[in-house]
Amino acid sequence: MKTARFGMGAVALVSVVSLTLAGCASSDGGDSGDTNKIITTNGSEPLGPLITVGTTETGGGKILTSIYAGLVSYAADGSIQNDVAESIESEDGQNWTVTLKDGWTFTNGEAVTANSFVDAWTYGATFSNAQASSYFFDNIEGFDYEADSELTGLNVVDDLTFEVALTAPEADWPLRLGYTAYMPLPSVAFEDLEAFGENPIGNGPYMMDGEDAWQHDVQIDLVTNPDYEGVRKPANAGVTFKFYTSQDAAYADVLGGNLDVLDAVPDSAFGLFEEEFGDRAINQPAAIFQAFNIPYYLDHFSGEEGKLRRAAISMSIDRDEITSVIFEGTRTPATDFTSPVVDGYSSSLEGADVLAYNPEEAQKLWAEADAISPFGDATFDIAYNADGGHQGWVDAVANSIKNTLGIEAIGKSYPDFKSSLEDRVAGTLTGATRAGWQADYPSLYNFLAPLYQTGAGSNYEGYTSPEFDALLKEGAQAQSVDEATALYQQAQEVLLEDLPSIPLWYSNATGVYADTVSNVEFGWDSVPLYYQITAN
Template structure:
């Protein structure tokens, strides 16, 4: 999501979210320069890459880059966007040229001013093919983008220090909604002197900054302090964040109960039965824009062509999602009926072909036998890779047991010690079976659940799914004259996915978390991430 972000009821929630945010803003403002009295400790994971915004597409790095950078817009708790560095974002009559004006006075923490160049040069770097940035596809709607060669983003033009224009290849009426995602953050000039070194000690313009040059202790933690010059909409009400990279969620939960951790955004499955009683009104269990499934790589024997199509459907129908969500997750998950999330506008549970997600042992066996008639599976082991530091073992074991018992094959889980290690094998086509493939939305839209994961060549399409029909429907959706038409086309695209099953949808996740008695004003956002800047301590 990230590997674990349009219109999440944007119009409907503006009134309610404004009330919440007004209260929080005034509370933060009352504290003035002395806001907060302590560092807030929270859980995280080792980032996959150096902290370059256009190369950070997973949750571990995302939590950090979202905290140390400020973009044109940011998102409130409900997923509605509000202007941050941007003073205005205005379209022409056809919504294919956008004029962006910046607020005066923004600076990076090294004193460099944040200008139109800061955004344009960062976006050009992120989009350039040879720079191999994992979020490069977020610029594919801008004129001049190329997936396979170095080209110039001709759609970006600097007008002045505080104004630039963006010309899109096709109209996009909801363009501003995506601009709070990390890929669209600005970069200071110093970044381009040595981008890799910059990623180890990034200089941002957000509410927090690295405590010092040794703040990031790899595989252990990263320490952030408040940026004294930040004056945006996310003014911190605390002194900073210490994000601890726990090896297991059980260890993090134990620290929460002991008062050694302030905020936890992932309750381990071992505590699902007890955590609400343990934490009382400090427990959180609310819907979030998170999809969970697993992927089967097309490069593996038995998993491509007609044989692969049959086996994918058989595997899906061999999984008793209802039982697993009840027994393992204790009501904190909901069986999936599509590839997106119920908290995003446009979601439906009435897609044609969704019956492939129902538990149907007899049909599963029938389809598996049809695949065996093409090429016998024999004694080949079926496995699902997962990262041990993410608390996935219990559900993976339950899924492979359901598959193995239904189809009469050997099915096991394959643990990796860290998310980074598991993702490396995905990126290098080194998997020996399936792989856990969750997605935490970057911004609240159906498009964001579909395009980054399944468009041919997209940055998070690690298993190399390719469908001209799917790609065509997604592209047509981006050209739609209104949200309703776009939603219908994205739903049609999902029906293609239900036939091809590049991913096997499992369930939608709630954010399950909690806080210690050491902190107050803990609010979890639409994407499951706490609004760190609002938290008070001491």
């Protein structure tokens, strides 16, 4: 298993850009195997209708990337390759011309045209439509965070050509375009988008297996799209995503041959999975960051008092011990807010010492906070979803905080991810909450903007910092890799000061697969490349 480094360097950042992405043939995955079998894998119940511009969580995202094809797609190492796009070109990094390949259709027979992209992006960016991925379009001319407005930067030239005018040069802009928010939508979607999202019509390698394909809280059944001719041509007959209430149950099914692929090994199996599965075990770096967030609306966690308590809690966590004992080498203690596999990662940011275990300093800071307003006998809880295999580490983190600060600290279990997110969205958490990020595209920016930018779709705890926002914007408009990286690192130093999120560790992609399948490869984002998997 190789570790690839990637990021904005995948697209040269220069003052004058002429970029035509090479079309790449998909891998045949070795032996063809039985192409008539459905592959089974684990998943989670999507939080809402499957809408490209409205889905920001991993469970729904894995489905959407399977049933849609965008302008580009990501190879296993995070590099981009043309899918629907024939070319994506710019002379200045600000004004782009996108040319589509001819002959693409949605599974209802409708042609994929320039309007399929422009209409989808416009809908996603429109303020009153309240789509969670709207901020992905904030760099296009005409975008408005506070009112409906036309995206004046989008212009359809003809059926196969459209132009995009950005608010400032962004030479790495094409790197974003494999993310689901930029996928096309057929015209029928806009008749009733929520209803459409229950049985979406895509243009990707897979499609929904009839009207009953989505059995809520049970599974989603996908079959191959016979008309797909892109770079992800399936080597199987389809994929069924089974929704498990626990990772242990999913792991037991792989052991028993009742599940083909599992993309998240439970912590109870960390010491066993490589021995039990041998060369069918995956343990490789991935673009996944894990943390927990403390809402500013909680008593004792805002203002100067809150700043002291956040730092004290961070310093009271023994990350080295937890990653060694609980995760058995499948995690690495965090030194920033991104991932070691993304270009620009740093282990030496100013202020990163707040992420080191320092019980004496933690106790000192906690006492200073108590001098402002006593914490008393209040309980500090950390919310988590029980179906995600988080109980072990949450209990360990809570114990580390409890033992260091002498306060009551506990985990607070929710049955599933959906229910845990509801209190985050509603702003009704009683304490901290498990948080994390699996990158949408391989860039430092993607680890920062969706989570901490003011008003961003996944900024559930409502963090806002004009200084952070300004550095983020300046970095996005930088003309070189080095300049952009330096600005994103400065932005992270603001986060280390404010600690809207307490970084914990980076996750490896850990997975296993049964002897029922072959040609299993996990991508840069820890998601298996489903289309390559063959049944034995």
